[in-house]
Amino acid sequence: MAEAAYDTDNIFAKILRGEIPSHRVYEDEAVVAFMDVMPQGPGHTLVVPKAPSRNLLDADPATLGALFTVVQKVAVAVKKAFDADGLTLMQFNEPASGQTVYHLHVHVLPRFDGVPLKPHTGQMEKPEVLAENAGKIRAALAG
Numbered sequence: 001m002a003e004a005a006y007d008t009d010n011i012f013a014k015i016l017r018g019e020i021p022s023h024r025v026y027e028d029e030a031v032v033a034f035m036d037v038m039p040q041g042p043g044h045t046l047v048v049p050k051a052p053s054r055n056l057l058d059a060d061p062a063t064l065g066a067l068f069t070v071v072q073k074v075a076v077a078v079k080k081a082f083d084a085d086g087l088t089l090m091q092f093n094e095p096a097s098g099q100t101v102y103h104l105h106v107h108v109l110p111r112f113d114g115v116p117l118k119p120h121t122g123q124m125e126k127p128e129v130l131a132e133n134a135g136k137i138r139a140a141l142a143g
């Protein structure tokens with residue numbers, strides 16, 4: 001089945017344009033990382049390329065190189081910031097997979113031995129908690 005076209009008014013496009021606030025932890029010319037508002041665990045971070053694509057399937061390969069370079073940088077910082085035992089990366093493509101926001105992004109999730117993830121797009125986290133967690137990741141990225 002053919003996929004729908006990229007919607008320039010999806011929520012991440014609005015965040016990238018600064019029309020909706022986010023707790024940003026990283027930005028360069030090609031990629032932004034910010035906290036997920038419905039985290040599946042503390043420190044759940046989204047890494048998002050600035051170039052528009054619905055998901056991995058229609059992305060420019062050059063975008064993927066820049067994106068995964070930052071995914072690794074953010075993953076190392078998130079693991080350090082939360083003293084995690086491990087990390088899960090997730091990336092969904094089209095509704096059948098669980099994708100809910102149609103701008104390519106990678107989920108970075110710190111993992112702790114024996115602790116399951118909370119449900120995908122479950123509960124909204126308090127802004128002050130997201131701000132505190134973002135601060136920890138920024139500090140780890142700087143250090």
Ligand code: 5GP
Pocket residue numbers: 011020022023034035036037038039091092098099100101102120121122
């Ligand atoms: P997907 O299902 O598309 O892979 O994941 C989209 C993610 O975006 C979900 O984990 C959801 O919690 C998160 N999300 C949805 N709306 C917003 C928002 O307005 N701001 C932020 N920071 N995250 C969002």
